[in-house]
Amino acid sequence: MHSLGRAFYIVLAWISFGLGVIGMFLPLMPTTCFMLLAVWAATRGSPRFALWIREHPRFGPTVAAWEGERAIPRHAKWLAGGMLTLSILTLLLTLSLLWLKIALTIGLALLGLWIVTRPEPARVSAGGVSPVRLLRR
Numbered sequence: 001m002h003s004l005g006r007a008f009y010i011v012l013a014w015i016s017f018g019l020g021v022i023g024m025f026l027p028l029m030p031t032t033c034f035m036l037l038a039v040w041a042a043t044r045g046s047p048r049f050a051l052w053i054r055e056h057p058r059f060g061p062t063v064a065a066w067e068g069e070r071a072i073p074r075h076a077k078w079l080a081g082g083m084l085t086l087s088i089l090t091l092l093l094t095l096s097l098l099w100l101k102i103a104l105t106i107g108l109a110l111l112g113l114w115i116v117t118r119p120e121p122a123r124v125s126a127g128g129v130s131p132v133r134l135l136r137r
Contacts (some may be wrong), residue, residue, distance in 0.1 A: 009045025012037045017053065027087040032076060035059045036066060065121040072118040085110045 020034030035053065042050035054060050054067075065071045072080075087110050095101045 006045045009041045010049070011045075011063075013042035013045055013049055015112075016041060018060070025135050027083055027090055030080075030083075032062055032072075032080070033068070035063055039063050039067070065102060069119065069121055071121040077115055077118075077120075080115050081112055084108050 002075050016038035018053045019029065020031045020038060023029035023031035023034060039053050042053060054063055062073055066074055088105050089109075091104050092101060095104070124126050
């Protein structure tokens with residue numbers, strides 16, 4: 001791969017990772033989707049960074065569960081549900097445009113429904129999903 005393309009993927013990975021970290025603290029900012037984007041981009045630009053994310057104690061199990069089984073761990077579902085609820089309440093209290101309130105509320109509710117209907121990981125150990133074990137299957 002050309003160095004410019006590699007640099008693009010590395011920058012995209014770091015920006016996505018940073019947005020994912022911010023999403024841990026702010027409603028309306030997702031974490032997992034940015035981490036998945038970060039791993040995807042890092043795999044193309046910096047496999048070492050991708051491995052670091054996959055082995056990270058906080059982000060790794062969720063990323064590995066998604067990559068290995070297209071599954072979302074129960075704790076991530078609860079966290080996503082709580083953040084989506086907080087986001088909906090924030091939207092309802094702060095937006096003045098009724099059509100926008102309705103559209104965003106419906107969109108976030110559908111996202112929550114999609115998350116809840118994803119399977120939970122089958123291979124869970126006491127410490128969570130092992131990213132390396134799932135990726136080597």
